[in-house]
Ligand SMILES: Cc1cc2nc3c(=O)[nH]c(=O)nc-3n(C[C@H](O)[C@H](O)[C@H](O)COP(=O)(O)OP(=O)(O)OC[C@H]3O[C@@H](n4cnc5c(N)ncnc54)[C@H](O)[C@@H]3O)c2cc1C
Ligand code: SF4
Ligand code: FES
């Protein structure tokens with residue numbers, strides 16, 4: 346048996362209590378939601394927690410509220426991916442979001458995994474997501490205990506990969522989250538939640554609890570999520586493109602493209618966006634703009650699948666996602 | 674190799690588990706998963722352990738009727754105690770009705786959908802939850818529902834056919850397996 350390490354377990358009933366327990370428990374305390382990311386990581390001993398604060402009984406963190414067209418739709422961090430996938434309102438207002446949610450792992454894991462946990466998913470790397478024995482045999486890397494990076498041995502930083510499916514999509518559509526800490530609440534764009542560093546991959550402070558996800562007003566825009574992975578039934582994305590387009594008749598008024606699964610944070614396809622913004626919609630333009638995403642989608646050899654293949658697929662998936670948004 | 678500094682194994686604690694309609698009081702280690710408590714403390718070894726990391730689905734059990742992975746469920750989250758009732762758990766041991774096999778078990782046996790059998794309890798519990806939700810799922814829906822259960826023996830086709838056969842029998846249809854399914858064409 347691959348067993349969990351020991352910890353002290355806490356079961357708060359309110360968000361305020363959860364935040365207080367974390368603050369009082371010192372640096373080695375963690376929240377756990379569905380545990381589908383944290384527990385495998387703890388079993389492999391690359392994440393640890395002396396105090397484990399379970400959010401399972403914090404009722405105020407559950408559920409879907411508000412109105413999509415009015416721009417007040419919020420989802421509690423502890424809402425499971427299954428609940429989101431099955432909610433008819435979310436399906437009607439935010440079909441691309443449901444597309445991304447439904448592509449996460451397997452139905453069994455979506456019965457357990459939450460949207461909050463999905464947004465905060467640890468970055469991944471072939472040299473990191475391994476058992477302790479495996480990692481010890483080649484020596485630990487800098488993301489956990491070790492001195493160097495096995496992917497880029499001369500590098501001062503870690504290149505572990507942002508691998509959540511909902512992140513590129515929620516960044517692209519302009520969703521926000523509320524973070525609660527003993528100092529109070531703040532609301533940040535999901536797009537500003539990530540850093541280009543495989544170790545310190547979040548701008549969220551460790552003492553902050555993610556309480557709610559806020560979706561933008563639904564309606565005058567369209568979005569799409571396209572995911573590449575080896576097995577369609579369960580695997581993490583090795584490429585995940587979230588695209589958002591606002592149209593003004595036959596012109597593209599505004600556009601955002603975020604590429605997941607290739608860097609430590611979702612990559613902004615800035616040149617692709619610039620080429621499209623304000624232009625009339627044509628297939629040729631979308632094709633040419635998508636080609637410009639080849640350069641920023643620079644991947645390292647640390648996830649599943651071959652690097653040249655993943656690089657080649659990035660512009661293709663960007664084109665497909667944009668075409669879906671534009672009905673091409 | 675220097676393992677993480679781990680505190681000594683904490684004392685076991687008492688909790689109540691509600692498994693297959695029966696209530697058990699168990700002394701269990703608070704860092705153990707439901708899989709460990711089922712197999713090691715309750716002796717219910719029908720729930721098998723594979724990857725123990727969420728990847729294979731063989732440890733699937735139903736909690737409140739929903740299929741979840743027992744290897745990633747903390748036993749504490751489903752146990753009852755001072756602050757709440759235990760959550761109902763269903764395992765493969767509870768599927769048969771006394772000496773009568775459940776239609777899923779019959780169909781898996783009839784069609785050879787269970788070969789080495791290691792994955793079978795997980796598949797049957799996931800399928801059981803599906804059939805309670807939808808008594809007549811089509812092949813695509815069955816495939817999707819079972820996507821998190823991995824089988825290294827059967828190639829899945831026999832499993833999908835067994836779920837369809839069991840579904841028909843549960844709907845009260847006197848369906849027999851097709852001849853070519855049993856004997857080839
Ligand atoms: C085999 C397998 C395949 C997978 N495939 C995919 C995939 O294809 N795509 C994908 O996106 N994910 C995948 N996952 C990862 C995971 O299942 C999902 O990302 C899931 O949504 C994580 O949510 P959780 O509630 O289980 O998170 P947890 O494991 O509970 O938490 C994840 C992290 O977030 C922190 N956290 C959780 N909630 C909060 C909160 N409210 N406030 C502050 N911190 C919090 C935890 O401390 C932890 O560090 C896979 C996992 C497995 C085991
Ligand atoms: S990118 Fe380098 S430092 Fe980061 S997890 Fe992989 S091997 Fe370790
Ligand atoms: S043993 Fe639980 S998913 Fe493999």
Ligand code: FES
Pocket residue numbers: 786787788789790791792793823824825826827
């Ligand atoms: S019957 Fe052997 S793994 Fe499925």
